[in-house]
Amino acid sequence: MVLAADHIDRLGAILGPQGLLTLPADMVPYESAARYEGGRAAFVARPASTEAVSQLVAYCVRNAIALVPQSGNTGLVGGSTPDDSGTQGVVSLDRLRSTFTFDTYNRSLRVDAGFRLSEINARLEPHGLFFPIDLGADPMAGGMAAANTGGARFLRFGDVRRNTLGLKLVLADENGTVIDCGKELRKDNTGPDWKQLFIGTGGVFGVVTECVFNLERLPRQAATAYLVPRSGEAALCLLNELEERAGTYLSAFEGMSGLAIRHALTHVPSLRNPFPAGEIPGYVILVELSRSWARRGNEQALDAVLEEMLAEIWDLPDAPLLDALIGAPAEMWALRHALSEGAKSAGYVVGLDLSFRRGEVMRFRERASGWLKAAFPQVGICDFGHLGDGGVHFNLVVPHNPDGSVDAKLVARLRSLLTEIAVEEHGGSFSAEHGLGRRNQHFYDRYTPEKLKQMATQLKQATSPGPIGGVRF
Numbered sequence: 425m426v427l428a429a430d431h432i433d434r435l436g437a438i439l440g441p442q443g444l445l446t447l448p449a450d451m452v453p454y455e456s457a458a459r460y461e462g463g464r465a466a467f468v469a470r471p472a473s474t475e476a477v478s479q480l481v482a483y484c485v486r487n488a489i490a491l492v493p494q495s496g497n498t499g500l501v502g503g504s505t506p507d508d509s510g511t512q513g514v515v516s517l518d519r520l521r522s523t524f525t526f527d528t529y530n531r532s533l534r535v536d537a538g539f540r541l542s543e544i545n546a547r548l549e550p551h552g553l554f555f556p557i558d559l560g561a562d563p564m565a566g567g568m569a570a571a572n573t574g575g576a577r578f579l580r581f582g583d584v585r586r587n588t589l590g591l592k593l594v595l596a597d598e599n600g601t602v603i604d605c606g607k608e609l610r611k612d613n614t615g616p617d618w619k620q621l622f623i624g625t626g627g628v629f630g631v632v633t634e635c636v637f638n639l640e641r642l643p644r645q646a647a648t649a650y651l652v653p654r655s656g657e658a659a660l661c662l663l664n665e666l667e668e669r670a671g672t673y674l675s676a677f678e679g680m681s682g683l684a685i686r687h688a689l690t691h692v693p694s695l696r697n698p699f700p701a702g703e704i705p706g707y708v709i710l711v712e713l714s715r716s717w718a719r720r721g722n723e724q725a726l727d728a729v730l731e732e733m734l735a736e737i738w739d740l741p742d743a744p745l746l747d748a749l750i751g752a753p754a755e756m757w758a759l760r761h762a763l764s765e766g767a768k769s770a771g772y773v774v775g776l777d778l779s780f781r782r783g784e785v786m787r788f789r790e791r792a793s794g795w796l797k798a799a800f801p802q803v804g805i806c807d808f809g810h811l812g813d814g815g816v817h818f819n820l821v822v823p824h825n826p827d828g829s830v831d832a833k834l835v836a837r838l839r840s841l842l843t844e845i846a847v848e849e850h851g852g853s854f855s856a857e858h859g860l861g862r863r864n865q866h867f868y869d870r871y872t873p874e875k876l877k878q879m880a881t882q883l884k885q886a887t888s889p890g891p892i893g894g895v896r897f
C-alpha cells in the first residue's frame with residue numbers, strides 16, 4: 425500500500441467500518457472502468473452523507489492525498505477511475521442514498537448523488553414523471569451531473585445541464601466546504617449561475633453530493649421507425665422534414681451504421697434482425713415520436729401519424745428516403761442500446777465521441793470512412809449516435825492480435841488523426857458528451873485557447889485547489 429498506515433487509520437475513523445475499502449479484492453470494481461481505462465487505488469472511500477464527504481475531502485486536501493470522485497463508473501473517458509500510480513483514493517458516492525424527495529407541482533426531484541438513473545425513473549413512474557435522460561448505461565445522479573450526460577433524447581429534452589435546477593457540493597479545500605447552488609427554481613437571475621460551473625467538469629471543481637433535477641411528464645404514446653436515407657446529405661434532409669412535420673413530438677433521431685447493427689445482432693442473440701430478408705442496410709436512422717398523454721377517443725394513433733409523415737416525405741421530389749420500417753418501440757430501442765456492447769464484443773473499440781454542426785456530421789463520416797477504408801482496411805467502422813443533435817460516437821473496432829493484445833500505436837494514431845480531422849477540418853468537438861478524463865487531457869491541452877485554459881486554472885484555484893479529479897485544468 426502506497427499510503428501511510430496512519431492515514432488509513434484516520435480515514436477509517438472518519439468513514440466508519442463500511443466506509444473504507446483497502447483490500448485489493450474489494451477495490452477491483454472501483455478500479456476498472458466500463459471500457460478500458462482502469463488503474464490502482466490507494467483506497468476506496470464510501471461516505472454515506474455530505475458531512476462525511478466534507479470531512480474526508482478536508483482531511484485529504486490537508487494531507488495532499490489525491491482523490492478521484494466516482495458514481496456509477498460508467499464513464500468512457502478514464503475520468504472515474506484512478507491512474508496506475510496507486511496513490512489516488514477513489515471517493516465513491518454509492519452509499520450516499522438517503523434523500524429522494526420530489527415535488528409533482530414543481531416537477532422537480534431532490535436526490536442524493538448515489539441513486540442510479542434506472543432507480544430514479546422506476547420510483548417516479550407511478551407518478552407519471554421521469555428524468556428525461558436516456559442512454560445504454562445506468563449512471564448515478566452525481567456522475568450524470570459531473571459528466572453532463574447527453575443521450576438519445578437530447579433532441580427533445582436536452583442534456584443534464586438543461587435539466588438541473590440545483591446542486592449541493594463539497595469543495596476540495598482545507599475545510600471541505602459545503603455549498604448549495606441553486607434551489608428548486610427554474611428562474612433565478614440573482615448572480616452567476618454557479619451550478620453550471622460544476623456540470624460537465626468531471627469533479628475537478630468539487631464533489632457533487634445532491635442534485636435537484638427537472639422532471640418531465642412520462643410519455644404515454646410513442647411510435648418508432650427505422651429509416652434508410654438515400655445518402656448522407658439525405659439523412660439531414662430527413663431530419664428537417666420530420667422536424668417541420670412533428671415539431672416537439674420528435675423525440676429521437678439516432679444514426680446507426682450497418683456494421684454496428686451487425687455486431688449487436690451477433691452479440692445479443694435475443695435481438696431480432698428486423699430488416700427484409702435479414703439484409704442490414706449501410707446506414708439506418710431510428711426515429712421516435714412521443715407525446716405525454718394517452719390516446720383519446722378518435723385521436724389518430726401515433727404510428728399512423730408517423731406513417732402519414734413518412735408517406736409525405738416519400739412523395740417529395742428527390743425523396744430522401746430509400747426505405748422505412750415502423751415497429752415496436754421497445755424492440756427498436758433494444759437494438760439501439762445494444763450497439764455499444766456489440767462493438768466491444770467484436771474487438772478493441774477506439775471510441776471517439778464527436779459533435780459537429782448538424783449538417784457536417786455526415787460529411788465528416790464520409791470523409792473519415794473513405795480515408796480509413798483506404799489507409800486501414802483492417803479497422804471496422806462501427807459508428808452510431810445522436811444525429812439529431814450533431815453527435816456521433818465514431819467507434820472503430822481494431823482486431824485483437826492472436827495473443828489477445830492490441831496494437832497500441834495504431835490505436836493512438838487512429839485516435840489522434842481522426843480527432844484532427846474532426847476538429848481541424850470539420851470544426852467539431854473532440855468530446856461531445858462524455859466529458860474530459862485522462863483520455864482527453866491531451867486534446868484539451870492542444871485545442872483549448874490559452875486564455876480559456878488560464879481562466880479554468882483560476883476557477884480551479886478559487887473553488888477546489890486540492891488534488892481532485894482525473895483531469896488537469
Ligand SMILES: Cc1cc2nc3c(=O)[nH]c(=O)nc-3n(C[C@H](O)[C@H](O)[C@H](O)COP(=O)(O)OP(=O)(O)OC[C@H]3O[C@@H](n4cnc5c(N)ncnc54)[C@H](O)[C@@H]3O)c2cc1C
Pocket residue numbers: 458492493494495496497498499500502503504505517537558559560561562563564565566567568569570571572573574575576626627628630631632633764765857858860861893894
Ligand atoms: C454502454 C454505454 C453507453 C453510454 N451512452 C452514453 C450516452 O448516450 N450519452 C452520454 O452522455 N454518455 C454515455 N455513456 C457514458 C456515461 O454513462 C456517462 O458519462 C455518465 O454520465 C457517467 O455517469 P456515472 O455515474 O457512471 O459517472 P462516473 O463514470 O462514475 O464518473 C464520470 C465523471 O464524473 C466524475 N464524478 C462522478 N461522480 C461525481 C460526483 N459525485 N461529483 C463530482 N464528480 C463526479 C468522475 O470523476 C468522472 O470524471 C455511456 C456509457 C456506456 C458504458
